[in-house]
Amino acid sequence: MEQKRSKLVTWIQESITAKMFTVGMLILILLIPLAFVQDLIKERKYRQEDVVNEINDKWGNEIILSGPILKIPYKEIKEVKSINSETNLYDIKKEEYTHYAYFFPEELTIDTKVETKPLNRSIYKSVVFTSDIDVSGEFPQVQFELPNIQPENILWDKATIIIQTSNLKGIRNTVETQLQNNKLSMAPIYNNSVLNTIESGAITNFSEINESKTAFKFKLKINGSKAVKFIPIGKTTKASITSNWASPSFDGMFLPEDGSREITENGFKASWKVLQINRQFEQTFYNTLPDLTPFAFGANLIIPVNEYAKSERASKYGFLVIGLTFLVFLLIQLVSKIYIHPFQYVMIGLALVMYYTLLISISEHSSFLKAYLIATLAVLGLVTLYTKSILKSTKFSALIGISLLALYGFIYVIIQLEDYALLVGSIGLFTILSAIMYFSKKIDWENK
Structure with a gap:
């Protein structure tokens, strides 16, 4: 029995299919707290609208x-x-x-x-x-x-x-x-x-x-x-x-x-x-x-466009941020043969979800740009340091930090655009997909 269990654990740790399945399930699970955060943003937005309507009703409509x-x-x-x-x-x-x-x-x-x-x-x-x-x-x-x-x-x-x-x-x-x-x-x-x-x-x-x-x-x-x-x-x-x-x-x-x-x-x-x-x-x-x-x-x-609308638009890219970040970790794991525990994936995912609560709470008391910078630097620093502690590699932690910085910068540009948001977003995603396809060709997919 112990031998069968050890074989199962070894298969989960070494199989590419098992790793991809585990990471995919974790991404889907993290959509639950992300949905709660999006509901929180909507609730704060509706609260603002109620207060504004009350002010306007007393002053004049x-x-x-x-x-x-x-x-x-x-x-x-x-x-x-x-x-x-x-x-x-x-x-x-x-x-x-x-x-x-x-x-x-x-x-x-x-x-x-x-x-x-x-x-x-x-x-x-x-x-x-x-x-x-x-x-x-x-x-x-x-x-x-x-x-x-x-x-x-x-x-x-x-x-x-x-x-x-x-x-x-x-x-x-x-x-x-x-x-x-x-x-x-x-x-x-x-x-x-x-x-x-x-x-x-x-x-x-x-x-x-x-x-x-x-x-x-x-x-x-x-x-x-x-x-x-x-x-x-x-x-x-x-x-x-x-x-x-x-x-x-x-x-x-x-x-x-x-x-x-x-x-x-x-x-x-x-x-x-x-x-x-x-x-x-x-x-x-x-x-x-x-x-x-x-x-x-x-x-x-x-x-x-006020802070809540911008935060709501930013949160819609939450799935993209979590998915791409986990994909980078998965590629690092496959290339370096370093085992990353599912719990560590969850901790990183929760940090990425917490980003949006930081963003909305800070933007209520400051400008959206300041809130975006503070939330980005906070989460970027946390994830980068955590990555260095689990991967024991400055090179990989720097790669994660640069990837997140580029991703959050790309999302900020899309949020500011209106007429060209779809065009810039499509070009950016196409570029990201091309980079993933290029780096993934070096992986030995025979190890199933």
């Missing part, structure tokens, strides 16, 4: 602005027939209904200045902003185009101005709309639309000022976060955004005009021009005002 819009009530009189049970004849009654017509501007100009600043809570940071929005333009002479509306049923003296926004609680000034010589105070009203609505009081002299085009203007000071966008309700809509934020992402139905965008390390400028022909809705709506937010355009004030 995404800004979507639509307005001003003329809202004019009109009456519709319908004849309703009903059978009189006593005479069996039809009784005709007139019932009166009040509806609303919504008229959009002919010219709409929006000039926006956005000043960003960071807000911190514990170790988490969010970027918020205060925007100063100047809106001006003019309404055309209002004419009802419905044939069944009688002039006397249009309630001109009850016309109002409405402005819609997604971020009502972020407004930081008393909003007044100037319509010709009228100054109209705005107040919030309840509605079931996607955007919140503020509405002016009745424009009692609107029938007088409606004899020609009607000029308007108003100013908004709004706290917001994530994005500032506008709905192009003007027959011609011109908008511009100037900000000190250096990482905008232009989003929505329309992009800035060619040559208008300017992005530097000190901020950005961009302008848009949208014509009625460019969008799929008319200038007048009756009865109900539809949801036009899908036509919004503007800029997302995005935070560049």
